[in-house]
Amino acid sequence: MKLLEHEAKAILRDRGVPVPPTGGVIREARQLSGALKRAGRGPWVLKAQVLAGGRGKAGGVKLAKTPAAAKAAAQAILGMTLISPQTGPKGVLVREVLVDQATDIGREIYFSIVLDRKEGRPAIIASSEGGVEIERLAHERPEAILREPIDPIRGVEDYQARRIGFALGLTPEQIGPFVKLVKLVARVFIENDANLVEVNPLVVTKKGELIALDAKMSTDDNALFRHPDQAKREDLEATALDKEAKKVGINYIELDGNIGCLVNGAGLAMATMDTVSLAGGRPANFLDVGGGATADQVTRAFQILLKDKAVKAVLVNIFGGIMKCTTIAEGVITATKRTGMKLPLIVRLEGTQVEEGKALLAKSGLPMIQADSLWDAAQKAVASVKSLPAENGHAKRGNK
Ligand code: GDP
Numbered sequence: 258m259k260l261l262e263h264e265a266k267a268i269l270r271d272r273g274v275p276v277p278p279t280g281g282v283i284r285e286a287r288q289l290s291g292a293l294k295r296a297g298r299g300p301w302v303l304k305a306q307v308l309a310g311g312r313g314k315a316g317g318v319k320l321a322k323t324p325a326a327a328k329a330a331a332q333a334i335l336g337m338t339l340i341s342p343q344t345g346p347k348g349v350l351v352r353e354v355l356v357d358q359a360t361d362i363g364r365e366i367y368f369s370i371v372l373d374r375k376e377g378r379p380a381i382i383a384s385s386e387g388g389v390e391i392e393r394l395a396h397e398r399p400e401a402i403l404r405e406p407i408d409p410i411r412g413v414e415d416y417q418a419r420r421i422g423f424a425l426g427l428t429p430e431q432i433g434p435f436v437k438l439v440k441l442v443a444r445v446f447i448e449n450d451a452n453l454v455e456v457n458p459l460v461v462t463k464k465g466e467l468i469a470l471d472a473k474m475s476t477d478d479n480a481l482f483r484h485p486d487q488a489k490r491e492d493l494e495a496t497a498l499d500k501e502a503k504k505v506g507i508n509y510i511e512l513d514g515n516i517g518c519l520v521n522g523a524g525l526a527m528a529t530m531d532t533v534s535l536a537g538g539r540p541a542n543f544l545d546v547g548g549g550a551t552a553d554q555v556t557r558a559f560q561i562l563l564k565d566k567a568v569k570a571v572l573v574n575i576f577g578g579i580m581k582c583t584t585i586a587e588g589v590i591t592a593t594k595r596t597g598m599k600l601p602l603i604v605r606l607e608g609t610q611v612e613e614g615k616a617l618l619a620k621s622g623l624p625m626i627q628a629d630s631l632w633d634a635a636q637k638a639v640a641s642v643k644s645l646p647a648e649n650g651h652a653k654r655g656n657k
Pocket residue numbers: 302304309310311312313314318320358359360361362365388457458470471
């Protein structure tokens with residue numbers, strides 16, 4: 258799960274990492290004066306709280322010297338659609354603004370701890386070229402990036418933090434606080450089951466103090482059960498349909514295509530999406546009804562699929578393993594009738610009692626297109642949406 262800047266900075270602050278004094282988050286301009294007071298003296302910085310970086314260049318971070326300037330900044334940022342290279346072309350709506358006391362920046366450093374999947378351990382990544390996107394730096398000047406693997410048992414050793422500190426060009430007076438900061442961030446990383454804690458920039462103020470000016474944090478969803486606070490928090494990336502599906506126990510992720518896919522098993526669902534793409538189509542979703550694809554579950558899945566107005570055809574690809582194909586066929590027939598589905602429906606069944614299942618579908622008299630293989634099904638699904646009147650292209654989720 259991705260955390261917002263203010264959430265990540267609150268966690269860092271609680272662990273003792275220096276962050277700017279804050280007035281907290283506001284959702285309306287009238288909450289601003291209270292936030293300015295809480296942040297203490299100006300100047301202030303107002304920052305859009307969205308799950309994407311590159312906010313500075315996109316107009317989502319504004320410095321304000323006076324309360325009047327802060328008000329103008331809050332009004333400009335609240336409700337704006339922020340478009341950065343990380344949001345996709347449609348951008349994201351800004352609902353919250355963080356009000357911090359502005360920091361007097363001497364220099365900006367890039368600092369993060371990330372789970373290095375290849376090495377199977379966390380690693381410190383740092384660069385004296387802070388503020389810029391690390392991906393771009395990695396591409397253009399990889400030699401400017403410092404790396405230090407962290408032993409999962411021993412944690413960060415002082416000498417490792419010192420080595421990075423000196424390589425970053427910190428002064429001897431700054432090394433002590435830097436080593437402390439590195440160890441605290443590492444502790445936050447481990448305690449929260451994070452796979453990323455990024456401080457970009459880590460600032461050295463004109464007075465020589467270290468301050469985490471920005472923070473990005475992402476935690477492992479599989480460890481949510483250990484973090485009730487995180488589990489309670491709303492998943493900001495989920496759409497309304499994603500949430501509805503979760504409630505009824507269906508594994509569903511909305512995508513930007515127009516072929517609704519109803520599949521049992523996550524692996525088969527992935528293969529179905531790949532095959533649809535290979536056939537020249539675009540899946541509208543990832544949907545795994547789970548192992549027990551009962552008539553009820555298939556009906557629920559249909560209902561969710563059909564609520565997505567972008568869906569122009571439905572492709573059912575179900576493998577009868579434990580479940581018999583006859584049961585699945587009955588489920589598809591019941592669901593089609595119950596939902597009054599009018600869209601082209603392509604069904605591919607395989608597995609136990611497949612012939613009997615297909616016969617049931619044929620006998621139902623419902624207008625569905627049967628397919629013999631996944632490739633056949635994908636091609637038929639793509640053909641059925643291509644024969645529809647052309648529509649303007651759209652993208653519900655540009656960056657997925
Ligand atoms: P991002 O663009 O989404 O990564 O947002 P950041 O919080 O990293 O801010 C972007 C840039 O705005 C920083 O690299 C700074 O150069 C500038 N900035 C942000 N906060 C302050 C501040 O308190 N004081 C000053 N002088 N600049 C700031």
